[in-house]
Amino acid sequence: MEVPILKQGAVLIATFQAALSDADLNQLRMGLVQQVVKFRSRAVIVDVTAMDVMDSFASRTLREIAHMIRLRGAETVIVGIQPEVAFAMVQLGLTLEGVATALDLEEGLAYLTQKFKNTD
């Protein structure tokens, strides 16, 4: 299943659909980094609003995406984690440490705008 990646200025937005397979996640990881390189993006927002469950593989993949993108000098923000999913994740010890998070797409963009303003 292809994950749609949209470009909004210097930010790429990837919207997860529900139930991504491990193969989809791997494909996304490579795809996102390639796009960051191609468009010289400054940030990536990964929107997981549609995910109603997050397992350890998905969580690890998100962290890896963030790390790889940081190596390209860009920021990653995970947005849209649902309350029930957040609760389940912390109980399993999946805290997405070191990765920025925000409530939703709007908040994610606001966070990035603020960040760019501070660093520019």
Added chain:
Amino acid sequence: MSKRESITKDSGTRSNPRVELVRSEAPSELLRELVAHLRQNRTQLREEWVVRITETRLLTAMTKEEIFAEATSVYDSYVEALETEAFEALQAYARNLSERIIPRGVETHEVVGIVLLLRDVLARSLFAKYQTDFKKLNRILDAYEPAANRIANTVAVGFVQERERVIRQQQEAIRELSTPVLQVRERLLILPIIGVIDPQRARQLTEQLLRGIRTNRAKVVVIDITGVAAMDVTVANHLVQTVEASRLLGATVIVTGLSPEIAQTLVTIGVDLGKMNTVGDLQGGIEQAERLLGYKVVTLAEPR
């Protein structure tokens, strides 16, 4: 079972024919006979029962009129249960009755007490009626006692079930009331926790907070635990998880009001204090939250 009947004509009413039965009757016949007797002497027996209730000082929370009204309906239900043996209907009646009288402060021992008193009053009246025919009395009691015991049991169980339902309902209400999530500024929530936190309450707290963060689009949450005296390791872990889960929703958590004991617990379980943002008291917590959100509090000119 054959019976030799000799019917004496007299002015007995239709519900109380004078019939002498010699051989053993079917239990259902006996039951019908005693039910008829109980119905016919309803007024007198009910009065006797109410007197006994008052004498033994039961149902003191109710007035005489209320006792009389309830006694009437209990008496009728009792006799009906004897007649129809419909114990499910009786249990439903008992739960219904309990729903009415529990809020008035009636206790379990009172309900069981009055049912047993009724049982005694009716039994005595049966003794009186059949005192000249010992064999008959025994047969009547054979029919009466199991039914009467089952009634007492059913009513008591119905009452207790209703009490338990009320208790569960109250517990749920208390739990909900005691964890309010309050918005004090745009994007700033406060969660004041007071009292004992057990794992169940901790879990409910977290769920309520996460929902509140999403609904109010909060960016900062101040969790104040001044009112919490102690916390065991499980609950301390829950608190840490709450902080982490809130972060996943994009909110920063500031914990305020840690007592020395709780501070000790957190250190003991090895909480990474770098991950937990703590401030001494609620005031300090709110001030820091405001700074994080970009608020500044300015004193205006002297109030007039």
